[in-house]
Amino acid sequence: MLRLYDTATREVRELAMRESGVLSMYLCGPTVYGPPHLGHGRATLVYDVMRRYLEWSGVRVRLVSNITDIDDKIIERANREQRPWQEVTHKCEQVWFDAMGKLGVERPTDVPHATDYVEQMVAMIEQLVDSGRAYVTDHGVYLAVETVADYGLLANQRLSDMLEGGGEREVFGAEHKRHPADFALWKLSKPGEPAWPSPWGEGRPGWHSECVVMSLDLLGEGFDLHCGGMDLRFPHHENERAQAVALGKHFANHWMHNGFVVDAEGEKMSKSLGNVDNLLDLMEHYDPRAYRMLLLQAHYRGPVSVGQDNIEAAAKSLAGLDSFAARAAAVAVDPSAADAEVLARFRSRMDDDLDTPAAMAVLFDTVRRANAAIDSETSGTGQVAALVNAVREMCTAVGLVLNAGDDVPADAAAKAAALDAARAAKDFATADALRVELQAAGWTVETTKTGTTLRR
C-alpha cells in the first residue's frame, strides 16, 4: 500500500481510498495564457508517475485536472494582442495537451473547464453569502476567513502570524476587505471584460472558487487526494479548503505537493523571474523522456535543478536502457515471468512516499544483472527472462518507454546486413565504411556476435 506525505498532517501516512481499489484525485491544472514552463512539466510528470504506478498496481485512478480559462492574465494578454480571450485560451490549451502528449503524460480522466462551471460557482457563493461566511462589497464578494476555524492548516501558520510579517507586501483590495486575508470569490467586471451574470452584478469567479466547485462536483465530498505544486499550498489550496469548510463539506482527505524546478543557483524558476526556458524549448532540444528520467532520479518533494548537465546525464542513462531494450528484444514479453523479488523491492521503494530515486536504483541494478546474464548466456535457467521482464514491468510502472530500435527502414537494414556480410568475409575496410555511413545518418550502430543492430 502506498504511503504518502500529507501536507495537512505533516506526516507520511497511508493513502486511504474512499472506495477500495479506486483512487479519486484532483490536480490543479494550468491557467491557459502562455506556454507551459518546466514547473508545469515537473508537476504533471510527478503525478503521471504516481498514477501509472497505482494503475500498474491494480488501482483504478480517476484523475480530474481542470483548465483555468478565466483569469486576469488571460484578459491582459487578450487585450494586449487585441484578440478574443477565447482564442488565447483555446490556443494555449491545445499547446498544453500537445506538450503533455510529447512528455508521455496520460490525459486526465476528466478535464473540466472553469467557464463551464460559472453557474455552479455562483450558486456556491450565494450559499456562502447567505450563511454569513462571505460578504458583498462594491468590488465583489469576499470570504470572511476569520469564520473558518482552522484557516492556516495547509500553510501551517496561524492567521495572526501570517499577517504579522508579510513585510511590505501590498494587500490587494485592502480597502474593501474586512480582513486582509479575505479573498475574492467573485470579481465584478469592468466594461469590456468577460462577464457572467450574478446576483451581485456581472463579473467572474475568483481563482480559488473554481477548483472547489469542480472537484466537489466531479469527485464528490471526501475525495481521496488533492495535489499540485508547493506554491499552491498557500493560498490556493488553503482557500479552496476554507470554502469547503465554510460550506460544511468534507474536502480532500490527503494533500500532496511537489517541489519546484530551480535554476543553477537553487532559485525557483517561475515565469515571474523571467528566466524560464519553457517546456517546449526543452523538448525541442532533448528527448522528452530525459525529463521524466531526470525527475525520477530525484524525490518529488525536493527541489530539482534542471540544466544542460543534468538533462544530458539523464539522456545518457536512458541510452543505456534503450541499448538494453534492444539486446533484450528477443526475450518474450511475459509479465508473469518477472522476477518477484525484484518487483517486491521496487514496490517497497515506491510505496515509501514514492521514493523513485531508490526505485530507479533497483531498475538500474536489475538491468546490470540482466545484461550480465545475457552475456553469460545462462538463459536456459529462465534468469534472463525473469530479469528482462522485471525491467519491462518497472518501466511500465513509471511510464518509461524504452526504444528497442524497431522500425528500421529497408535501406538502413540492407546496409547493416552488408556490414555483417563484410565482417564475415573479413573485409573490415568495407565494414567500417558502412558503419561510418550509418552513424552519419544518425544511427547508433552496435555490432554483436549475433549481428548488427541499429537504433536512433
Added chain:
RNA sequence: GGCGACGUGGCCGAGUGGCUUAGGCAAGGGCCUGCAAAGCCCUGUACCCGGGUUCGAUUCCCGGCGUCGCCUCCA
C-alpha cells in the same frame, strides 16, 4: 517579522545509529571485440561547522553558518 525545507564523494542525487562501497553521469584500470560500440568486472574521492546524547553519529538533540521556498501572480 512568521512558518518551513535543505546543506552527502568531480557533478546530479537517495539513504541509514555501527556493512547500502544506494543509483545515474563523469574519471581510471581490465575483460570482450578484427577495431569500435554496447555490455560485464574492478578502483577512487562523502556526509557544512561547533558542542551534546551514545560503547559508537553522516544519521538523534542543541547552537551556529550558508542556501532556498511560502506568507494573496505562480506547478
